[in-house]
Amino acid sequence: MAESLDMFHRAKQRTFSGLTRDAEHRWTGPFYFIQAADPQLGLMKAWKDGNCDGGGDEWTEEVELTKQAVEAVNRLRPRPRFMVLCGDLVHSMPGVKAVFSGHYHRNAGGYFDGLDMVVSSAIGCQLGEDTHGVRVVVVTADGVVHRYHSLEQLSTAGMDEDLRALLEA
Numbered sequence: 001m002a003e004s005l006d007m008f009h010r011a012k013q014r015t016f017s018g019l020t021r022d023a024e025h026r027w028t029g030p031f032y033f034i035q036a037a038d039p040q041l042g043l044m045k046a047w048k049d050g051n052c053d054g055g056g057d058e059w060t061e062e063v064e065l066t067k068q069a070v071e072a073v074n075r076l077r078p079r080p081r082f083m084v085l086c087g088d089l090v091h092s093m094p095g096v097k098a099v100f101s102g103h104y105h106r107n108a109g110g111y112f113d114g115l116d117m118v119v120s121s122a123i124g125c126q127l128g129e130d131t132h133g134v135r136v137v138v139v140t141a142d143g144v145v146h147r148y149h150s151l152e153q154l155s156t157a158g159m160d161e162d163l164r165a166l167l168e169a
Contacts, residue, residue, distance in 0.1 A: 031080075032080050033080050033084065034083040035083075036085050039087075041063065041092075042058070043056055043062070043088075045061070046091055054092070096115065097115065097143070097144055098118055098144050099115065101118070101119050102121075104127075105124075105125055105126055106119075106130050121133060123151070131150035132150065134148070134154065136159045136163055138166045145163060
């Protein structure tokens with residue numbers, strides 16, 4: 001465990017000790033990835049209203065632009081190796097019932113004053129006993145239902161049947 005924790009302390013002075021010329025000397029061919037930033041849901045309305053400290057109670061424009069970005073990236077050929085989304089994800093959270101995050105590298109969360117904080121474990125390095133996976137989140141008119149799925153389960157069986165049934169209702 002100590003060795004895996006040390007992995008997160010290897011970045012120093014704009015270098016990463018695991019990414020050396022000796023370790024990465026084999027080139028496997030060109031590739032590309034997509035870097036996107038700052039969907040910042042809610043900022044466009046807040047900016048237009050002149051209330052950037054508050055406001056932002058509508059996300060319509062940013063959601064449409066984000067959909068446009070995803071659709072454009074999905075059409076690219078050859079497909080990018082991966083996509084990284086950086087920066088501010090939200091400006092404000094109108095009517096939010098749950099906040100989903102990562103970075104803890106294990107499943108966790110809590111509930112306070114009507115807000116569910118959901119921390120999903122990692123696709124990559126695990127710091128607990130959770131399997132490598134993703135969280136499936138189903139949003140209906142009645143609420144939000146979410147469950148963590150291992151990559152193996154998702155690949156072989158897909159999402160749980162009860163979650164799939166919610167989409168058909």
